[in-house]
Structure formats: C-alpha cells, structure tokens
Amino acid sequence: MNGISVPASRTTKAVLWWVAFYTRFAPEDTAQTRRDELLSDIYEQHALAARQGLPPSAVDRTIVSRAVRGLAADLNWVTNQHHRKARTMTKTSEASPHAPIMISLSSLIWSLAAITAVIGLATSITEMIDYGGQRFGLVPWPGASNINTTLCILVGSAILLIASATKGVMKLHSRMSR
Amino acid sequence: MSRRKDGVLLPLEVRILELAEQWEAKPEPMYGFSLAAALSEDGGKTLTAHGTLYKALSRMTEAGYLTTEWEDPALAETERRPRRRLYRISADGRAAFSKARTEATSALLPRPVLRPVQP
Numbered sequence: 228m229n230g231i232s233v234p235a236s237r238t239t240k241a242v243l244w245w246v247a248f249y250t251r252f253a254p255e256d257t258a259q260t261r262r263d264e265l266l267s268d269i270y271e272q273h274a275l276a277a278r279q280g281l282p283p284s285a286v287d288r289t290i291v292s293r294a295v296r297g298l299a300a301d302l303n304w305v306t307n308q309h310h311r312k313a314r315t316m317t318k319t320s321e322a323s324p325h326a327p328i329m330i331s332l333s334s335l336i337w338s339l340a341a342i343t344a345v346i347g348l349a350t351s352i353t354e355m356i357d358y359g360g361q362r363f364g365l366v367p368w369p370g371a372s373n374i375n376t377t378l379c380i381l382v383g384s385a386i387l388l389i390a391s392a393t394k395g396v397m398k399l400h401s402r403m404s405r
Numbered sequence: 406m407s408r409r410k411d412g413v414l415l416p417l418e419v420r421i422l423e424l425a426e427q428w429e430a431k432p433e434p435m436y437g438f439s440l441a442a443a444l445s446e447d448g449g450k451t452l453t454a455h456g457t458l459y460k461a462l463s464r465m466t467e468a469g470y471l472t473t474e475w476e477d478p479a480l481a482e483t484e485r486r487p488r489r490r491l492y493r494i495s496a497d498g499r500a501a502f503s504k505a506r507t508e509a510t511s512a513l514l515p516r517p518v519l520r521p522v523q524p
Contacts, residue, residue, distance in 0.1 A: 260490070268438045293455050296456070296457065301460070303456075
C-alpha cells in the first residue's frame with residue numbers, strides 16, 4: 228500500500244496473516260475492504276501507542292487480544308458474506324435454466340472437509356498396512372479395529388476428498404476464466 | 406446461531422449510532438480505530454475486538470444506518486499512513502437510534518398496575 232507498512236512485529240504479522248486467511252473465503256471486493264480496514268486499524272493503534280510512549284510489547288498484547296476475541300465474529304462475518312454471495316448466485320441461476328449446479332457450501336467448510344478427508348484416508352490406510360490380516364477378521368485381539376469401520380472411513384474419506392478437490396478445481400477454473 | 410430480525414439493534418450498535426451522531430459535531434471524521442478508542446472509554450473497557458467491531462460496522466452499513474467512503478488517498482499519502490475508511494450516520498441511522506432510545510426509555514418507565522376496584 229503505497230510503500231506504507233505497519234510495524235513488522237511477529238504479532239502484527241500473525242494477525243495480518245489471519246485476516247488475509249479468513250478473507251480469502253469472502254468475495255474479493257469485500258475481502259479487500261476488510262484487509263485494508265484492518266491494516267489501517269492496526270497501524271493507527273501502533274501510532275497511538277507510540278504517541279503515548281507505550282512499549283511495543285504492550286501494543287502487541289492488545290492487538291492479539293482484539294484479534295482473538297473477534298475470532299468468532301470473523302468466522303460469522305465470512306459465513307454471512309458467503310451466504311449473501313450464494314443467494315445472489317442462486318437468483319442468477321434461477322434466471323438461467325441452463326446454469327450449472329451450484330455447490331453452495333462455504334469454501335471454508337470445503338477446506339475443513341478436505342483436511343478431515345486426508346486425515347481419514349491416512350488413518351484408514353495406515354491401519355490397513357500396519358495391521359492388515361492380523362487385526363481384522365480372524366484375529367480377535369482387544370482393541371482391534373473392525374474391518375467394516377475402517378473400510379467405511381476409507382470410502383467416506385475418498386468421496387469427501389474427491390468432492391473437495393472438485394470444488395477446488397471449479398473455483399480455480401472460475402478464477403482463471405474471469 | 407439464531408438469526409436476528411431486521412431492524413433489531415444490539416447494544417454495541419446502538420452505542421455506535423450514538424457516537425456517530427455525536428461525531429457529526431467534530432472536525433475529524435469517524436473511522437474504525439477512532440471508534441474503537443471511543444468505545445473503550447465507556448467505563449475503561451478494553452478496545453473492541455477487530456471481528457466484533459468491523460462485523461457490526463459492516464452490518465450497519467449494509468442496513469443503511471451508516472454511510473462509508475475511503476478518505477482521499479493524497480491525505481493518507483501526505484501523512485504516511487494507510488487510508489482510513491470513514492463512517493457517517495445516515496438519516497435511517499438517526500431514525501433507528503431515535504427508535505432504540507425511545508424503546509429503552511419506555512422499558513425503564515414503571516408499568517401501570519391494574520388493581521381490582523374496591524367495592
């Protein structure tokens with residue numbers, strides 16, 4: 228931003244990283260507004276603290292406190308923005324009978340689903356490789372996993388991962404075609 | 406999370422409207438951090454959380470209670486700082502604040518108690 232930067236403490240960087248992260252899931256114009264506004268806020272807080280002669284560590288603590296206390300509101304804001312965008316897209320797709328089917332889940336939820344799917348896949352595959360043939364079926368040792376449960380986790384995670392990956396590719400494609 | 410009805414204001418939003426109305430008399434416009442600082446003066450509270458403050462401002466702007474614009478980039482450039490997003494109370498905001506204040510006042514008034522007529 229015009230060569231102007233806020234004091235680059237680790238805390239400030241972490242808070243700005245968080246802002247950059249969650250705003251990725253909001254429409255671009257709204258997201259940029261939020262990022263610029265937060266940058267200005269943090270800059271002003273540092274400037275005020277410098278005028279008052281407060282130590283940088285005290286400012287950092289306050290900034291972290293403000294960021295942490297606002298986490299729930301940040302996520303709620305992103306969800307609301309996404310729902311608003313989805314409603315707008317639904318209206319558009321209703322107007323056009325040949326519009327593609329829209330996956331209206333929040334991108335944030337898709338990301339979480341992808342992480343869950345990867346964990347599920349890793350767990351179930353490890354389970355099969357490490358204990359395959361011994362823990363399942365014929366060998367009834369205590370705490371052994373049920374082969375059916377592991378297979379369900381494997382198939383469910385695979386489906387979830389395919390859906391998440393498809394969503395990701397669709398989003399990337401739509402960004403590139405804009 | 407339950408959804409709020411349109412037009413229902415939270416105490417924070419009422420306070421923001423009150424401050425925005427008072428700000429009209431000041432030479433310097435209202436922006437995010439100045440508002441957070443003003444809110445923290447209410448009983449020595451800590452600065453309002455980023456998410457809470459900007460979510461409230463976003464909702465109030467979308468509801469039409471506040472108008473917003475980015476300040477002149479040249480001014481920010483001169484002062485070597487990021488641009489501020491300025492807020493002003495709108496006519497709808499004044500009406501909403503007036504309504505909220507009336508409701509708060511009437512809620513404090515003692516309610517008349519109906520007593521049975523003595524024969």
